[in-house]
Amino acid sequence: MAVRHERPRSPRGNPVLLVHGFMSRADIDWPRERWIEPMLDQGRTVVTVDLPGHGEAARVERAEDVRTAKLVTHLARALEETGAPFDVIGYSLGARLAWALASQHPPLVSKLVLGGLSPMDPFAALDFAAARRFLDAGAVPADPMTAFIAQMVAQATPDPHSMFNLAEGLAAEPFAPAAESPRAPTLFAAGTNDPMAGGIAVLEAHVPGSRTVRVPGDHMGALASPEFRREAFGFLGLTA
Structure with missing residues (x-):
């Protein structure tokens, strides 16, 4: 896993972790001018990752090296270095890992935005x-x-x-949402034409106080939509 920290000149507010989806990478899911620079401009430290086998991260040689618990532990160690709770935005596979991170390491996560997450x-x-x-x-x-x-x-x-x-x-x-669930305030988001995440609202039952928003697009179109970005920024107290 490749981890990058970017710090603003005048830090304020929780740092933000961005976790991309399967067969993508950080700079594709989180274009700098749309996600990272606006967060830095508003005082947020931003941490991005390339998951194993993606982007700048090493290829995956063996399945046993990338169990969910191992990846979450790696993420937790990267966040612990910052010494503050994080707001976390994950999409698709990134949302699945963000769910596990918040469930297994609750002190590290302040708020969650989980987009394109399948309940199965x-x-x-x-x-x-x-x-x-x-x-x-x-x-x-x-x-x-x-x-x-x-x-x-x-x-x-x-x-x-x-x-x-x-x-x-x-x-x-x-993924077994009934077995482990986060307690951080959570916003679920899914595209109106995304069959993969079509049942995402059922996950609200596992996260008290959470809510779901629908944004235009299919699985990838929803991530790129201005509506998803606006909902995510607003939930974290940022201006989109």
Whole structure:
């Protein structure tokens, strides 16, 4: 995991952690001029990460190296260096990890914005052996979801095996909102045309006082929408 800290000239307010989604990276999900610079201008320290196998982070050689608990521990250590509670914004996979971070290390998280989060774990049902056969030999998996994900990963990344190693590592500790849940004030957000996060509102039952907003767009369009940015900034007490 690659972690970057950026500090404003006159710090005020909680620092902010931004966690990107699967098959993305920090500078794609959080464009500097739309997210980082406005936060710095308003006094917030900003921490961004490239998750394992993404961006500047090292490739994932083995699934067992990237269990959810290990990634969350790595994030927690990076935040503890700052010595203050964080406001955290995560999208898709980043929201899943932000949920776990807030649940397992509550003193580190002040507020949560969780966008594009599926109430089900999309990795838990994948046939990883079949996905790797597709990558190596072109054999299309019989399972439709595995076939869809395998084809998407093969086309969208130069290192598909690393992506599947990460996904398999996370699937070994699947998302189970009933087993652990954050207590920080939480804003859920999902695109109106995003089937992956269409049931996100059911997660409100696990986080007292939370609420859900709908913004225009599909899974990626919602993240890029001005409405998502405005809702996230407003929830954290920032001006968008």
